[in-house]
Amino acid sequence: MRCALILSYDGTHFLGSQTQKSSNNTILGNLQKVLSTLSIDSKIIASGRTDKGVHATGQVCHIDLPEFWTDIKKLKKVLNEMLPSSIKVKNIKKVEAKFHARYSAKKRVYRYIIKESKSNPFEANYVTFLDSVDFEAIQKNIKLFIGEHNFSNFKKTGSDTKSNIRVIFSASAYKHKKYIVLNFEANGFLRSQIRLMVGALLKLDASEIISQLNCEKNFKIRPAPCNGLYLSKIKY
Structure with a gap:
């Protein structure tokens, strides 16, 4: 029986989401370890990877359960009891055998959170603190990313x-108290693409962003910090 798992996690102390040969300290590494103790040896397939320090409120994975695991409500309960408290299984549901967490996905939604204030230790791992932000410029320039583009200048070096x-379907920014929330919805993202887009919004003007989008010039801006980024939702 193929099932989809919807996960939320605090990525602060993990080395990203994907399993690694050198370390089990990843989101899927921890999940695979727990599943193995329950005699579930199916490989976990995620909708996409999140880097070290990046969070998720709606990551989707699929696994194939052995025949003796028919009670998925019980499985959810057991997994949440055994997983680290920073990883939570929000839901498990039966899906069609052809469902693929990554290749069946139509849209991916990410959120980036900035707080316009001095840093504090209670939010340091979850938002990016800035002393001052030109919100009007961000709200205007973020729309430049909408549409189909070659994002060669907005990906991490060495990406394969x-x-x-x-294709960016929507990109917007809004304020909530002292927080600035940036939303991006696309058919997919390159590695570190969102953090580099946010970095561009914070450092470049409209003409420079357009030039970098058109692959005319690469300003080699630094990606925004990982801690403000959240995988929000996968749409199928």
Whole structure:
């Protein structure tokens, strides 16, 4: 029986989401370890990877359960009891055998959170603190990313991808108290693409962003910190 697992996690102390040969300290590494103790040896497939320090409120994975695991409500309860408190299984549901967490996904939604204030220890791992932000410029310039673009200048060096073309369906910014929330929805993202887009919004003007989007010039801006980024939702 193929099942989809919806996960939320605090990525602060993990080395990203994907399993690694050198360390089990990843989101899927911890999940795979717990599943193995329950005699579930199916490989976990996630909708996509999140880097070290990045969080999720709606990561989706799929696994194939052995025949003796028919009670998925019980499985959810057991997993949440055994997993670290920073990883939570929000839901488990039966899906069609052809469902694939990564390849069946139509849209991916990410959120980036900035707080316009001095840093404090209680939120340091979850938002990016800035003394001052030109919100009006961000709200205007974020729309430049909407549409189909070649994001060659908005990916981490060394990324192994067949194509750098991605379609941004929506990109917006709004204020909530002292927080600035940036939302991006696309058919997919390159590695560190969102953090580099946010970095561009914080450092470049509109003409410079357009120039970098058109692959005319690469300003080599630094990616925004990982702690403000959240994988919010996967749409199928």
